[in-house]
Amino acid sequence: MLMHTNTTVRRSLTRKVRQLYSKLHPTPCLLCHRLTEYHSICEACSQSLPKLGPHCPRCAMPSPDGHYCGHCLTKPPIRHASVSLFRYDYPATKLITQFKFHHQIHLCHYLGEQLAQHITTLNRPLPQQLIPIPLHAMRIRQRGYNQAAELTKVLSKQLQISMNQHCLSRTKATQPQTSLAYKERKHNLNAAFRCKMRPEVEHIALIDDVLTSGHTADAAAAVLIEQGIKTIELWTIARTIRHYG
Ligand SMILES: [Zn+2]
Ligand SMILES: [Zn+2]
Incomplete structure (x- = not known):
């Protein structure tokens, strides 16, 4: 106490x-x-900023009254839940681009605190650990930092949930998902992640900046489910609405 x-x-x-x-x-x-x-x-x-509003609890696509969308009722993604704060539209796009590609790392405080506040309003059981989606070492060298890890540090402090940066690694320097057609994205991610150390918990949240097709998070979730993790959420700052189907 x-x-x-x-x-x-x-x-x-x-x-x-x-x-x-x-x-x-x-x-x-x-x-x-x-x-x-x-x-x-x-x-x-x-x-x-464009708030996402009511969305499907599984994939975070907008849905009236926050019900499960038709896609998740028939063919749900691997992750069990998704939370996102904004639609990936202007001016959220500008903030995230500045944060991710223009070394405005300090934006992690603003974005992380907004997301943490939103999570606390959901009033549901919190995960036991937060895991940032890792970047391949080559991309870290190019960019100088992993934006997902910077966000996770803020969320971890705000929500008092431990952060685990060491259990997942990116084994392939995949092409950026945004540069690929929807169908090529899944293929691009085959065997992209490896679990280096099994997290000793049952419920985790993966953290990333933007949810687009969801294939990146699902590739990481599949690896963690193999390790016996029971519940995997995905928390992102923004959700792209047009790339889906
Ligand atoms: Zn202003
Ligand atoms: Zn859905």
Whole structure:
């Protein structure tokens, strides 16, 4: 109890120090360029981001009242649940591109905190471990960081769930999924992941920035299910709506 209280005090202090720093050093909003005291995204732009809304609990495709979609009723994906915050439309696309390809790593705080807040409103059992979708070593060298791992660090702190960066590795430097036609994506991912160390838990969440076809997450989920993991969720910042079928 005391440890929990200390952690809460420390988190709130860290937030307060950051807020104070932002107040003293406002930065231009990445979207509208007005000075903002919060994370480089002003409140108005934050409100204008395209929320995903009710979606299928299994694949995160929009669905009225959040019911299972027809696709998941007949041919569900390997992962058991998907949570996503935004539609992958402008201006969410701009934030994610800046975060992923333009070294704006600090955006992991804004995006991770928004996602963590959303997860807590869902009011359902939390996973025991968070696992970032790994990048191949070659891509880490090109980019300098794994955006999924940066997001996972923030989620882990916010939700007090441990992060496991060591159980999965990417064995193939696959072509970026976005550069391939839908049908080529699944093939591109054959044997793309390897489990180096079995996580000693039953319920995990895989973390990634964008959910497109879902094949990347499912390739990782298949490897973890082989290791005896019972429940695998996928948490992403945004969900592409058009690539599906
Ligand atoms: Zn703004
Ligand atoms: Zn679905």
